[in-house]
Amino acid sequence: MRLTLIPSARTLTLLLLASFLLLVDVGPALAVDALILLLALVDGRRTQAPSAEREVPRISALAAVAEVALTVTNRGEHAVTVRVTDDLDPCLRRVAGADGTDPWEGGFQVGIPAGSSVQCLYRVTPRTRGFLELGPVHLRTLSPWGLAWRRSSVELSHTLQVQPGVRDLLRDRSRHAIHRPLRIPGQRRNRQWGEGREFESLRDYARGDDPRAIDWKASAKRRRYVVRNYEAERSQNIVLAIDAGRHMRERLSPLRERIDYALGACMMLAGRAQNFGDRIGAVVFDDRIRHVSPPRRADPPALARVLAGVETRLVEPNYPLALATLGRTFRKRSLVILFCDVIDGSVSRALVSSLSRIGRAHLPLAIAIRNPALEAAATRAVARPKDGYYRAAAEELVQARATTLQVMRQSGILVVDTPPGDTLVRTLDKYVEIKERGLL
Numbered sequence: 001m002r003l004t005l006i007p008s009a010r011t012l013t014l015l016l017l018a019s020f021l022l023l024v025d026v027g028p029a030l031a032v033d034a035l036i037l038l039l040a041l042v043d044g045r046r047t048q049a050p051s052a053e054r055e056v057p058r059i060s061a062l063a064a065v066a067e068v069a070l071t072v073t074n075r076g077e078h079a080v081t082v083r084v085t086d087d088l089d090p091c092l093r094r095v096a097g098a099d100g101t102d103p104w105e106g107g108f109q110v111g112i113p114a115g116s117s118v119q120c121l122y123r124v125t126p127r128t129r130g131f132l133e134l135g136p137v138h139l140r141t142l143s144p145w146g147l148a149w150r151r152s153s154v155e156l157s158h159t160l161q162v163q164p165g166v167r168d169l170l171r172d173r174s175r176h177a178i179h180r181p182l183r184i185p186g187q188r189r190n191r192q193w194g195e196g197r198e199f200e201s202l203r204d205y206a207r208g209d210d211p212r213a214i215d216w217k218a219s220a221k222r223r224r225y226v227v228r229n230y231e232a233e234r235s236q237n238i239v240l241a242i243d244a245g246r247h248m249r250e251r252l253s254p255l256r257e258r259i260d261y262a263l264g265a266c267m268m269l270a271g272r273a274q275n276f277g278d279r280i281g282a283v284v285f286d287d288r289i290r291h292v293s294p295p296r297r298a299d300p301p302a303l304a305r306v307l308a309g310v311e312t313r314l315v316e317p318n319y320p321l322a323l324a325t326l327g328r329t330f331r332k333r334s335l336v337i338l339f340c341d342v343i344d345g346s347v348s349r350a351l352v353s354s355l356s357r358i359g360r361a362h363l364p365l366a367i368a369i370r371n372p373a374l375e376a377a378a379t380r381a382v383a384r385p386k387d388g389y390y391r392a393a394a395e396e397l398v399q400a401r402a403t404t405l406q407v408m409r410q411s412g413i414l415v416v417d418t419p420p421g422d423t424l425v426r427t428l429d430k431y432v433e434i435k436e437r438g439l440l
Contacts, residue, residue, distance in 0.1 A: 005044035006149040008142065011036060036147075044148030048076040050112060052137040054086065056158040059304075061165030062129055063255045065095060070120045070137060074112040081142040083107030083149075084120060087135030092160070095123040107140060126162040127255065129263070129308050134158040163304040164263035166424060202226050236278045236440050237295045237334035238431075239362070240266050241326060244310055245286040245317030247341045250371060252420045258369050261420045262339035263307045265367070265427040267300060269337070272428055274298035276435065281330055282306060285322035287315040292329055316347055323354040327361065335440050336362045337427070341369055343397050348404040356411045363440050365414040365430060368405060369423055374398060 007015075014036045021029035053071045060066040074080050085107045088094070096102050104122055112118045126132060137156050140149040202218055205225035218226040242248075248259035270280050280303060281295035291306060317340070326336065336358060342348040355364045377394035380387070408415050414434075418426045434440055 040147040043143040047150040049152040073117040083140040086137040089132035166264040241338040243340040249312035261423040270300040342404040
């Protein structure tokens with residue numbers, strides 16, 4: 001703990017008043033100044049610095065608000081006045097008060113009775129994912145005579161794990177795959193029963209049923225048409241392939257990069273896969289492989305810890321390397337969900353070629369996340385000559401993207417082309433649809 005003394009406003013006022021003695025005689029003026037400073041030094045050394053503790057939530061979500069509690073304890077025999085603040089990671093921002101100001105910026109002042117503790121609360125908003133550090137707590141304690149502040153630091157260190165947030169991306173999704181089950185016992189067969197190959201039960205034929213589902217042997221015995229119910233297969237492999245290259249670094253909202261929407265969808269997908277009994281694996285890559293998780297029973301908290309540390313880099317993604325690694329690591333047929341975007345021609349051709357290659361052993365699904373600002377620029381009215389160049393460039397990029405997605409579909413690759421805000425629900429809808437149709 002490092003201690004220093006700082007003159008208080010009272011001391012500075014006394015020094016200012018003593019300076020008028022210079023008009024009379026320099027010697028007495030300097031003597032008075034020395035006396036004031038000596039009293040401030042003695043008073044400051046009499047000050048007992050309080051102790052401090054901090055409570056930080058272990059986990060927070062991007063775009064959420066986390067509450068931090070600082071507890072300052074005065075073990076002295078007299079009440080003290082303390083200003084307290086602490087060091088925050090640059091990616092943590094304190095939430096301002098109702099008046100728009102931050103009382104913690106210059107130190108939050110609080111009075112503490114003798115032998116008591118006071119808890120100070122403040123809220124922070126993470127501006128990025130990852131593991132964000134909170135450093136030492138800094139205290140300034142006013143001396144008994146009010147002549148000096150005694151400055152001290154308590155060496156505390158905490159880490160706030162910021163995971164991809166999804167709550168702000170969920171609106172009214174009651175009709176989507178977030179809440180919809182694959183099979184509903186007791187109801188007549190419909191598309192929700194699934195077309196997998198795991199036999200579930202027999203029931204009477206109803207108008208609208210697929211004739212291919214008729215069980216002819218059972219129908220002959222019962223002398224009426226009987227159809228088979230199938231439920232979607234369980235314990236299948238789902239591989240999350242996450243592009244962390246330069247396209248995914250593009251900021252699509254004030255708080256979120258393109259990859260943040262992808263990671264939010266991964267989190268919800270892991271929870272859904274856990275309900276279905278599927279196994280989840282993950283590959284994170286840019287120009288190199290950054291992380292590989294073998295397929296295991298879906299564990300959303302463990303996946304969240306991995307995704308919290310994903311960082312995008314300003315490099316071109318190496319799709320051939322990533323998908324070749326995926327093919328070697330995941331031998332069992334899997335649903336490979338690739339989160340990406342496609343604009344650059346050469347990179348897109350490498351992506352289509354690599355996805356087509358792994359499509360021989362796996363079922364590839366590409367989730368392409370759009371840039372609404374780019375689409376708006378491609379249709380914006382031209383008011384000035386230079387606006388025409390911007391619009392032409394945007395139109396070229398939008399057209400190149402559409403062409404690449406069409407080539408992917410023609411190559412047998414499943415594609416979901418989605419706005420950022422709908423990435424989560426459209427990914428889940430497609431996952432449930434694949435399960436229901438037994439495509440995997």
